[in-house]
Amino acid sequence: MAELRFPDGFLWGTATASYQVEGAVREDGRGESIWDRFSHTPGKTFEGQTGDVACDHYHRYPEDVEHMARMGMNAYRFSVAWPRIFPEGKGPVNQKGLDFYRRLVDALQGRHIQPCLTLYHWDLPQALQEKGGWDNRDTGRYFAEYAHTLYQALGDRVPLWITLNEPWVAAILGHAFGQHAPGFGDFPLAMRVVHHLLLAHGWAVEAFRHDGPRRAQIGITLNLSPVEPATGKEADGQAADLADRFTNRLFLDPIFRGAYPELPDLMRSALPQATPEEMERISTPVDFLGVNYYTRQVVEADPQGLYGVGMVPARGDLTEMGWEVYPQGLYDLLIRVHREYHPQAVYVTENGAAFADEIQDGEVDDPRRIAYVREHLSRAHAAIGAGVPLKGYFYWSLMDNFEWAFGYSKRFGLLYVVPGSLERVWKRSARWYAQVAQANAVPL
Numbered sequence: 001m002a003e004l005r006f007p008d009g010f011l012w013g014t015a016t017a018s019y020q021v022e023g024a025v026r027e028d029g030r031g032e033s034i035w036d037r038f039s040h041t042p043g044k045t046f047e048g049q050t051g052d053v054a055c056d057h058y059h060r061y062p063e064d065v066e067h068m069a070r071m072g073m074n075a076y077r078f079s080v081a082w083p084r085i086f087p088e089g090k091g092p093v094n095q096k097g098l099d100f101y102r103r104l105v106d107a108l109q110g111r112h113i114q115p116c117l118t119l120y121h122w123d124l125p126q127a128l129q130e131k132g133g134w135d136n137r138d139t140g141r142y143f144a145e146y147a148h149t150l151y152q153a154l155g156d157r158v159p160l161w162i163t164l165n166e167p168w169v170a171a172i173l174g175h176a177f178g179q180h181a182p183g184f185g186d187f188p189l190a191m192r193v194v195h196h197l198l199l200a201h202g203w204a205v206e207a208f209r210h211d212g213p214r215r216a217q218i219g220i221t222l223n224l225s226p227v228e229p230a231t232g233k234e235a236d237g238q239a240a241d242l243a244d245r246f247t248n249r250l251f252l253d254p255i256f257r258g259a260y261p262e263l264p265d266l267m268r269s270a271l272p273q274a275t276p277e278e279m280e281r282i283s284t285p286v287d288f289l290g291v292n293y294y295t296r297q298v299v300e301a302d303p304q305g306l307y308g309v310g311m312v313p314a315r316g317d318l319t320e321m322g323w324e325v326y327p328q329g330l331y332d333l334l335i336r337v338h339r340e341y342h343p344q345a346v347y348v349t350e351n352g353a354a355f356a357d358e359i360q361d362g363e364v365d366d367p368r369r370i371a372y373v374r375e376h377l378s379r380a381h382a383a384i385g386a387g388v389p390l391k392g393y394f395y396w397s398l399m400d401n402f403e404w405a406f407g408y409s410k411r412f413g414l415l416y417v418v419p420g421s422l423e424r425v426w427k428r429s430a431r432w433y434a435q436v437a438q439a440n441a442v443p444l
């Protein structure tokens with residue numbers, strides 16, 4: 001049978017995030033996060049849904065690890081909830097919080113599943129938000145201390161470390177558009193947050209290099225999306241270039257080139273004046289780049305748009321999020337990042353889709369998700385063939401979970417989570433993905 005074989009040792013995993021799956025938000029000394037505060041604020045999330053219980057992964061993680069093992073996964077990407085380790089963001093360590101992640105890592109190692117640990121997936125301790133949050137540079141220092149604590153506690157058992165998940169979303173959706181926690185609509189604030197998140201990343205990498213685990217590797221995960229002009233018109237091309245600078249290059253350039261991309265004056269002037277040593281810190285070399293890919297952006301010149309850029313509504317094969325299914329974008333993106341930024345290694349740290357999954361007689365037949373993953377894996381395979389040092393793929397997500405402002409209304413999981421009982425039910429895509437992982441090959 002025709003198949004696409006992946007390199008030996010390729011990582012096959014799934015990804016989750018603490019606030020989206022754990023629940024147990026008051027258990028074992030966990031402090032409040034900005035997402036606890038935001039989700040409990042009326043009008044912020046779908047039907048006021050919160051992560052209070054989520055998938056109850058905090059208690060059910062042994063079962064979830066068992067599902068991963070039965071799927072033949074050799075890796076798992078999860079995030080640590082900062083407020084479990086430091087309920088107030090800094091100060092004395094909450095040992096019970098640390099113990100949960102020690103138990104999780106033990107369970108993963110017991111099933112030969114490599115942990116990939118994300119230090120920050122948006123659940124900032126609320127106590128730090130009350131001191132200015134990411135608008136306060138000190139938060140980046142506390143982040144480095146938090147990172148250092150985890151390096152010491154888990155370093156020799158976690159091979160892959162990610163400092164930040166999607167800093168663009170945390171900065172822009174959280175501080176300019178107000179759609180995510182902490183819910184501000186202040187563009188200059190958002191641009192200060194961009195810079196402070198990058199400084200936090202740099203301090204955490206420096207701490208890792210200084211006395212982190214020797215054999216482990218550290219990187220950052222960015223949401224990257226190819227930007228295409230709606231037409232061949234000059235104005236549309238310029239709009240696409242600006243959108244690319246504001247979304248993709250805003251983080252790629254500082255991290256891999258040590259300088260921000262050229263930006264329109266208004267945007268540029270909102271960024272704090274960065275000193276050479278700050279840009280040096282931000283571009284402390286990383287061992288890998290994590291790429292979260294979901295879809296492409298098509299833009300056009302639009303005088304009414306933000307900075308004259310208009311997003312062209314996605315058409316064609318759309319997911320429940322309204323995102324265009326565009327597998328070619330993964331290939332284009334991986335090739336571009338490889339050729340222009342030369343990361344030592346690349347992981348697809350998230351790729352996946354929400355579809356209108358329905359459970360019938362205990363079965364969930366999700367052919368569109370199987371097609372989505374097969375098409376994106378075929379482009380990932382082609383990118384490897386073109387020389388991209390792609391070392392692994394983490395499907396988003398292991399299970400249906402709290403999809404931020406959409407609550408539980410969007411199902412991305414390979415495992416269907418039954419409302420109420422929270423029972424996990426394998427979707428057909430889970431069985432399909434298990435075959436891929438076990439064969440280290442995609443059937444065509």
Ligand SMILES: N=[N+]=NCCCCNC(=O)[C@@H]1[C@H]2[C@H](O)[C@@H](O)[C@H](O)[C@@H](CO)[C@@H]12
Nearest residue numbers: 017165166169223292294350396403404
């Ligand atoms: N304007 N605008 N658009 C912003 C585009 C960002 C798209 N959303 C993501 O990348 C998030 C990423 C997140 O890590 C995970 O926690 C989320 O559950 C998934 C699924 O949504 C994806």
